[in-house]
Amino acid sequence: MDKTIIKIHNKSDRPDNIVQKENEIIEKCLEIEAALPIFMQDFFIYLKNSVALSTRLAYLQDIFFFCKYLTSETNLTKALKIKDITIEDFNSIKARDINRFLGDFCTRYTVKENNTVVIMENHNRALARKKSSLTVLFKFLFRDELIKNNITDGFNPIRLPKPQPDAIKRLEIDEVAKMLDVVDTGNGLTEKELIYWEKTKLRDKAILVLFVTYGLRLKELQQLNISSFNFSRGDFKIYRKRGKEVNMPLNKSVEKVILDYIQLERVSDDVVSEKHKDALFLSLQKTRMTEKSIRQLVKKYSSIALGTTKENGYSPHKLRATAATSLIQNGFSIYDVQNLLDHDNVTTTQLYAAHKKNVKREIVHRFEWLDEYDKKSGSKI
Structure with a gap:
């Protein structure tokens, strides 16, 4: 039928x-x-x-x-x-x-x-x-x-x-750099994977950069369209849970990887069916990528960065956690990060902030009131 x-x-x-x-x-x-x-x-x-x-x-x-x-x-x-x-x-x-x-x-x-x-x-x-x-x-x-x-x-x-901050799985900053290096060079991929990588490396890099920059949910990224992006205004639109429509600002890194993919690798609209013409990320079959295929892509590249098997590679949600902890480690407040990641409750964001506890120790140790302990004064005891 x-x-x-x-x-x-x-x-x-x-x-x-x-x-x-x-x-x-x-x-x-x-x-x-x-x-x-x-x-x-x-x-x-x-x-x-x-x-x-x-x-x-x-x-x-x-x-x-x-x-x-x-x-x-x-x-x-x-x-x-x-x-x-x-x-x-x-x-x-x-x-x-x-x-x-x-x-x-x-x-x-x-x-x-x-x-x-x-x-x-x-x-x-x-x-x-x-x-x-x-x-x-x-x-x-x-x-x-x-x-x-x-x-x-x-x-x-x-x-x-009870969620434990130390149990949150995410990539460290050097592991993110290694993951992006893999997608740039193909190092660590099998011969069969390299064949596909040659055709999709700009697409794959754009996906990974979007995940680690904004902490997007898998569905939010999978639904992105070319028309979602307004490069002249420097932003793009996503649709979050409960139908919320949000404009996200573009930084130069994200703008570059998206434009490189669209202009240098993505196939022409002439060979894409009407249903998938506006889809940003296309599969090699010229259809919108599925959530499953994006998940497998992330696990593949993250597993190489982690030095583990593909089964133990990280999911897109772990890259969301990576974005959160990276932003907090770079000095952004938990309320800023809560707003960016669309957390309903700030206590969720605070779990990622707990990873900043070593920074607190460093601040206190570098802020001594007594001259004999103040390294800035040059005093010796």
Whole structure:
């Protein structure tokens, strides 16, 4: 059967590629909603208007997984299909049933794929997200008077490890320099990788420089278009979480690597399909690079800088951490860095600031009030 062609009638300021990506997520949400019980319809409207699109999809996936568990693993419902679960079934669910689902079933279960049994494990961070999804659902059903009791107070706490600044993985400044040297020279790449590198080295360098300069999220970089850049004004536009539109200033380094790529390496628009004409970063197939391919690119170059295997190379998110710590080490305040990286809470940025503790020691040691310790005075004791 022929695949339906989707055309975008876009009257907003957002680029077509972002509108199309959002539509794909919305379609996934609608598909899951159609398979869930009918009594959740008002909850779907609530999610649609109150949370980010990616959060909406995550919640729906978790709730679908829970409902599948109810029909296949428990006696809490007589329904054989998820769609047939009733509100009476949900009214009979106790907090202990949720705790068993999260604490027992979710921690380790199996999924059969063709002739293979896959063992699935969830650790505390994944369990906490599932708990959050079910908490939102059961609170809504109680508030909407569909269930009699608010059972969420009885959900067991899930302890998450407190983020430790020293555990934050990022590249040191000399490792960033080595990574950029690799993309310039090809040193460290295999013979097969060198064949592709010859065709993409300017593109790859532009991607890496953007990551370590701005700490962009993977999705923010993948969505960039040529039309995102206004070189005469010296800025470019990105679209952040929750649909925030932000203008980012260009520095000379970023402007150079972007223009070098566009003018010297990127293929002509004449050989690119209409759908991908405006995409900044193109694959060798002349289509917009996927998030997966960008992630693999970053892991490849960072692994050489780190002297490790490609599997242990760093992800784009580690380059976000690299940008944050580098900016703070260069004297920018945590509030400036928070603004640049779009952290919701400054405490997130403070984790990167903790790496500046040795600078505090240096400042104090170089600022002595007593003459016998003041190196600037030239005094000796």
